[in-house]
Amino acid sequence: MAELKNTKQRGAILRFLENSLDPVSAEDIFVLLKPSFPQLALSTVYRNLERFTSSGVLQKINFEDGVIRYTLAKGHDHYLICTGCSKKIKLDDCPLSPLELQLAKATGFEIERHSLTIYGKCPDCQKKRGTRAVVKKVERTQ
Ligand SMILES: [Zn+2]
Ligand SMILES: [Zn+2]
Numbered sequence: 001m002a003e004l005k006n007t008k009q010r011g012a013i014l015r016f017l018e019n020s021l022d023p024v025s026a027e028d029i030f031v032l033l034k035p036s037f038p039q040l041a042l043s044t045v046y047r048n049l050e051r052f053t054s055s056g057v058l059q060k061i062n063f064e065d066g067v068i069r070y071t072l073a074k075g076h077d078h079y080l081i082c083t084g085c086s087k088k089i090k091l092d093d094c095p096l097s098p099l100e101l102q103l104a105k106a107t108g109f110e111i112e113r114h115s116l117t118i119y120g121k122c123p124d125c126q127k128k129r130g131t132r133a134v135v136k137k138v139e140r141t142q
Contacts, residue, residue, distance in 0.1 A: 006044070008037075009033075009037055009040055009044060009048070010048050012033055012036065012037065013029055013033065013045060013048050013049070013052075014052065014057070016029055016032065016033060017029075017052075017058065017070060017071065017072055018072060022069075022071075022101070023061050023063075023069035023070060023071035023097070023101075024069055024070060024071075025067050025068065025069045025070070026042065026045045026046050026049055026068075026070075027042070028069075029045050029049075030042045030045045033045075049070050052070075053070065056073055057072070057073060058070045058071065058072060058073055059071055059072075059073040059093055059094055059097065060093055061093070061094075061097045061098060063098065064098070071097065076094070076113065076114075076115070077090050077091070078090070078091040078094060078095070078096075078115075078116045078117065078118075079091065079117050079118070080117075080118045080119075080120065081117060081118070081119050081120075082119075082120065082121060082122035082125055083119050083120065083121060083125075084121050084122065084124075084125030084128070084129075085122065085124065085125055087122050087124075095116070096114055096116060100114065
């Protein structure tokens with residue numbers, strides 16, 4: 001019974017996020033869903049939001065006012081790529097979401113997507129650079 005109730009609450013939280021254009025905080029969701037789910041606890045909202053975020057359904061945005069808000073993940077990833085060994089590190093969250101909102105407001109654009117990839121040298125490659133740079137060059141010509 002408890003599980004069924006949780007499933008319903010989880011579904012309601014997700015639907016709420018699907019229907020809201022702007023990122024929303026756990027408190028926003030709590031206040032607006034409480035009338036339909038009198039037994040809903042704020043901690044449940046938090047727990048579900050965290051779960052959705054770690055499974056990649058939602059993304060978490062740290063706003064300048066110190067409030068964490070959530071929005072549906074747009075199914076994109078950002079990477080840090082090593083130009084030495086091609087090692088890829090996925091960024092945990094999207095650093096551009098706040099900028100998107102700001103740009104949308106400033107320019108009237110309806111932002112659809114963006115891409116961001118950061119290139120550099122990983123710690124291993126930085127270590128190798130001094131001694132192995134020559135070897136790398138030789139490998140490439142083969
Ligand atoms: Zn590297
Ligand atoms: Zn992004």
